[in-house]
Amino acid sequence: MATVVKGATGTSAQRSSDPAVVDTVADVIADIRTNGDDAVRRYSEKFDRWAPASFRLSDDEVLGIVASVPETVLDDLRFAQNQIRTFAEAQRESMRDVEIETLPGVFLGHRNVPIEAAGAYVPGGRYPLTASAHMTVLTAKVAGVDRVAATTPPSDGGAPPISVAAMHLAGADEIYVLGGVQAVAALALGTETVDPVSILTGPGNAYVAEAKRQLFGEVGIDLFAGPTETLIVADEHADPFTIAVDLLSQAEHGPDSPCVLISTSDRVARDVLNHIEALLPGLQTNAVAGPAWRDHGEVHLVDTIEEAYALADRFASEHVQILTADPRQALGHMRNYGALFLGEGTCVPYGDKVIGTNHVLPTLGAARYTGGLWVGKFLKTLTYQEVRDTASSARIGEICGRLSRLERFEGHARSGDLRAARFGGVPLHWADLPAGSGAS
Template sequence: MKKLKSVSPEMVVADREKVRATVTEILQRIRTEGLSALQDYSNRFDKWQPLSFRMTTEEINACIARVPEQALADIRFAQEQITNFAQAQKASLQDLEIETRPGVILGHQNIPVSSAACYVPGGKYPLVASAHMGVVTARVAGVARIVAITPPFQGKPNDAVVAAMKLAGADEIYCMGGAHALAAMAFGVEGIEPVDMIVGPGNAYVAEAKRQLFGTVGIDLVAGPTETLVIADDSCDAELIAIDLLGQAEHGVDSPAIFITDSTLLGEQVIAEIERQLQTLSTAAIARPAWENHGEVIVCDSPEEMAQVSDAYASEHVQVMTRNPAFFRHRLKNYGALFEGKETNVCYGDKVIGTNHTLPTSRAARFTGGLWVGKFIKTVTFQRLTEDASWQIGEYCARLCALEGFAGHQRQADIRVERYKPKIKAA
């Protein structure tokens, strides 16, 4: 294995300690000062001072009315695809009840959380698609109260984002963003009831807020900068590979874009082609530093090594454009979402195809997948015994409790043995 392009040693790294300290202060102020702190941070960070952060029905309808019909039709199409796949996923979650031994009935039930806040980023870009990914998925899961939150974009609520939230099925829509908005959702402030769960992507401060709020509320995952990794051989052309790398690099100046191949020539061609495309890409101001500081080109000796290297990166997105993409699907284990073949790409998954774009980053794909209906659902167990099963299990349980020194536990079992075990009559 060799690297034709490595990460720059001068790359900008987020000051994690500064982010952590800032978020800690924000959360503490929201918890203790409530609405006044929320208003202060909204004005400070977003220059946004609404009479109410919750949008009225009239305000929502006015946003929808300003969105072109074609855009509304496209939003509905995307939401239909996401709904269809989410429904199929939910159908795969089956309740269970089984008799494991005579009289011992065990099972589980799948119960949606009661309330969830779905965060839709809106700093650099108004991420309309994030409304689908959070709100639609929560609705299909059966969440009773769905709250959608998004920061103001260019000084006001973004019409298309608000329309997408409403069409997706949000019960409440708030125009506010950042760590302070998540704190308000977790703790509750005047006029805002707290939620049980917060989901959705965001910047470093949003991600850190989710990390610190976990436990007070549930979260989907802690998502960092967007990542993409392309695996390709010389059956694919450099133009296609280059735009698929740059198309994700434009998310942010800290977005990694990794190319893995077994062809040195193709690796060199991709480097040259990326430079050519950057000359005309309108988002080059973001994509160029992302590529220059976080882009890599790795040449491997075999497809097996390509798969091993990809799994070591555990990228958010892995796109395979080789002669035999199924080879990698059967070998890869660490990725947020896999895109198999030249005909698909990460953008399809980001916006419309039906899978969810809220995915693990920072190598978290080693231990978790992305947002899906199952994230909004608690799988809880139940048990039921007959009297005969109770005393039989009780005898084992009492001895095991004694082994651990739990006298009260032991008595719980013993009393049932005494009550339910048939008495042997003396001759």
């Protein structure tokens, strides 16, 4: 039985958008759909005070910007991207094309075919999330996407060097300095100077998230994004100070970011609360992390580790950290999470920035039915079928005809009848088989 030691006092994140945001985004998309580049330029100038001759950086401009970034920063970006590439390549290798023979001469198969073009949004503003370039651009390229167009908002009146470097090193084929709804709409719809993409990926503010929601269907998207979520499962062996630090590491994502602790130890739970109160005043991001913990922080006390896993599954949190004596036990007990972080040696910021797994993960309970972004998101699993054996075609045709008529699909039935007649000599009752149309 669970006891609530600290409950959330704020309202939970809404699964529907603010009506004002919905209307604003719809107007921008409609304008860009009609007026293309002119509308994109107007909105960029209005919202970002940014209207260069070209939003797309030339190859020389990209190389010049990358050259301005300190080599130690480039080395760190390369390290992170190598981690992510290695894991993504292993994921891609696990996806095999399939072909089987189900009946004599009946072959069924599927192929994993990359999407032709992907768009990657790399946020700027309060938090320039350069890691998003690794997760979106690089993963798409490993999947085999021919064209990846990456975009990021301007910063300090120009292109943000570290974000541009991250996009370039990740393999972006096109780099745009353009933010907001106008960037997402330009990539999805296409303009006179921007070719459209087939999928949009990457996080953004409420307006970017709403734009992706409204454009979904015309293009694919990675996920519907909500506030960053973290949950820690801890037993009596866990270090309370580590738990406090790790909860606050995710609270700083936003004032509406849920931070949850589920523990089997009353002592650990109480010590965590004390450490958080001591750490928050000195945290540079206290203005964000403080409200997140105050309004959306929760601590639950349970009797057994099995109860802890069951309660954690009900939360279906984006990030779940396991700080127990046997952290790998969670692999057999849990199924609803975006990503698991097992043991004190790892933490959620590793996944956010550098360790190699993708940080674009489900929120708002979506972990109940989906995982996060990975190479498979950029692949279409396409089936095919071939019947080489005429006797098998005749057999399937007869059955297809009968099943189709059960559903009152006479046209479907006749396609099956035709093959049963042509390859198996079964009489056609609705037409005469033309001369020369028999089995060959």
